[in-house]
C-alpha cells in the first residue's frame with residue numbers, strides 16, 4: 001500500500017468561545033493534552049513545517065482552537081492545553097468552556113491524546129481521558145518527548161503511561177524533536193482519513209437514495225391521484 005503523505009498544510013482560522021467553526025469537512029482530527037506536552041510541535045513535525053503552529057517553552061502558548069487544513073482535504077486541530085499552574089480561575093473556566101463546547105460539537109472524528117512519556121499522567125490527564133470516553137470520540141494515545149528516554153525503554157514507558165491513565169495499555173512513542181513514531185502516526189492519519197471519507201460517502205449515498213425514493217413515491221402518488229380522478 002502506498003504510504004500516506006501530507007503534501008499541503010496551511011493555517012485556516014482560530015476559534016474562540018462562542019465563535020463559528022469553519023465549514024466542516026469529512027475528517028477532523030484534534031490534538032489534545034496538557035500544556036507543554038508537545039501538541040503544536042507534533043503538528044509541525046507531521047507537516048514538516050516548523051512555523052505552522054506556534055510553539056513555546058512557556059506553557060499556555062496555544063489559547064484558541066486552531067484549525068489547519070491538510071492535503072486540501074481534512075482538518076488537524078491544535079487545542080489549548082490544560083494543567084497550566086499559572087492560569088487564573090477565570091482562565092481555567094474559559095478553557096473548560098472552550099474545550100467542552102468543542103468536544104461536544106460533534107466535529108472531532110478522532111482525538112490524538114498526548115501524554116508525556118516520562119511522567120505519570122496527571123489528574124487532569126485522567127479527567128481528559130474520561131471526558132473523551134464520555135464524548136465517545138475514537139482516540140489514539142501518543143506518548144511525547146520519547147527522545148528524552150533510552151530507545152529500549154520507550155515502548156515500555158509509553159504503554160505504562162497509557163495504563164496509568166486508565167486506558168488500554170498502548171501508546172505510540174513519539175518525538176517531534178527526533179521524528180520518532182512519525183511514520184506510524186502518519187499511517188494512522190491515513191487510516192482515519194480513509195474511514196471518515198468512506199463514512200461521508202455512505203451518508204451521501206444514503207441521502208441520494210432517500211431523495212430518489214421520495215421522487216418515485218411522489219410520482220406514484222400523483223399517478224394514483226390521476227387514476228382516482230378518472
Ligand SMILES: Nc1nc2c(ncn2[C@@H]2O[C@H](COP(=O)(O)OP(=O)(O)OP(=O)(O)O)[C@@H](O)[C@H]2O)c(=O)[nH]1
Nearest residue numbers: 036037038039040041055056060061062081175176
Ligand atoms: N525534547 C523534546 N522537546 C519537545 C518535543 N516536543 C515538544 N517539545 C518542547 O516542549 C515545549 C512545548 O512544546 P509545544 O509544542 O509548544 O507544546 P503544546 O502542547 O503545544 O503547549 P501549549 O500550547 O502550551 O498547550 C517546547 O519547548 C518544545 O520544543 C519533543 O518531542 N522532544
Ligand SMILES: [Mg+2]
Nearest residue numbers: 039040061062
Ligand atoms: Mg500549543
